[in-house]
Amino acid sequence: MRTGGNDERVQEPVAKIDRLIHEPSRYTLMAYLYVVEVADFLFLLRQTGMTWGNLSAHLGKLEAAGYLVIEKEFLGKKPHTTVRLSDEGRNAFEEYRGNMRRALDSLPSK
Amino acid sequence: MATDVNLKEIQRKVYMSFFQDGLWDIFLGLCVVEWGLGMFTDLAYLSGVFFIGTYFAVFGIKRWLTYPRIGYVRFSATRVREIKGRFFILLTVTALLGVGVSVLWGIGPRPQWLVHYFPLMLNGMAAALVCFGAYWVRVNRFYLHAALIFLGAVFHLWLGIRWGFGFIGAGGIIVLIGLALLVSFLRKYPRMAEETHGEDRR
Numbered sequence: 001m002r003t004g005g006n007d008e009r010v011q012e013p014v015a016k017i018d019r020l021i022h023e024p025s026r027y028t029l030m031a032y033l034y035v036v037e038v039a040d041f042l043f044l045l046r047q048t049g050m051t052w053g054n055l056s057a058h059l060g061k062l063e064a065a066g067y068l069v070i071e072k073e074f075l076g077k078k079p080h081t082t083v084r085l086s087d088e089g090r091n092a093f094e095e096y097r098g099n100m101r102r103a104l105d106s107l108p109s110k
Numbered sequence: 111m112a113t114d115v116n117l118k119e120i121q122r123k124v125y126m127s128f129f130q131d132g133l134w135d136i137f138l139g140l141c142v143v144e145w146g147l148g149m150f151t152d153l154a155y156l157s158g159v160f161f162i163g164t165y166f167a168v169f170g171i172k173r174w175l176t177y178p179r180i181g182y183v184r185f186s187a188t189r190v191r192e193i194k195g196r197f198f199i200l201l202t203v204t205a206l207l208g209v210g211v212s213v214l215w216g217i218g219p220r221p222q223w224l225v226h227y228f229p230l231m232l233n234g235m236a237a238a239l240v241c242f243g244a245y246w247v248r249v250n251r252f253y254l255h256a257a258l259i260f261l262g263a264v265f266h267l268w269l270g271i272r273w274g275f276g277f278i279g280a281g282g283i284i285v286l287i288g289l290a291l292l293v294s295f296l297r298k299y300p301r302m303a304e305e306t307h308g309e310d311r312r
Contacts (some may be wrong), residue, residue: 042180
């Protein structure tokens, strides 16, 4: 059916959208990390305006999915946490962008 | 595409975080002041030493003052190469202009118009370099700094104030702008408590 075909064309890219990244806070984190090589925890905290707990929770989820590499080190006696996108995370984000673009482009104009 | 626009905006926001503490404004202002002071003394050759010393001091101060407040970020190797490339071009153009002006000034006899408008030319070139810098780093307030540097020569030619004072005045205003930004930055971003730097709250 023609209508069904259209629905499939619209729904297919939407179905492929990575829900883990699609959550606004995690999208923001992934986007920040996509444009830099590495950032520390404080930088992400300041730039995103998230609370400490929120940021930790979202980073934890992204790390569990293999999208992030979180490294802990000591600068003098102070703990320091750096975060960067893994190759898998970078690929996933690029794929997410492509899927979003296709999903939005498939919508008819007003 | 909305996500692309946002990425560019985020990239810009991250990049701008390097300039929000006002330290680069203070650096530029001090260099301009030093240049003006150099005109009243025989120590103009120290400008290079001052420039290099202050340049590295900015990085030291950033490490001590800025990073503990807004955190640390490192750009991708491609982006770093791009920034370094632009900075290298700016330094090369500055050096070439410096050599060009010296040669122009050194060959005699100097035409009257050159002598009269030399301050305007020199300040204009310095202002143009700051404009290039402003364009490349995309920090609009550096255009204001460029205008102030140019106005230093305008005031010298039309109001009769000494050329060096034009530099000192312009540099002083730029330093004040930088200090105002620094104070605002320090108030906006207090140093985080030591325990919040680690994973102990996770």
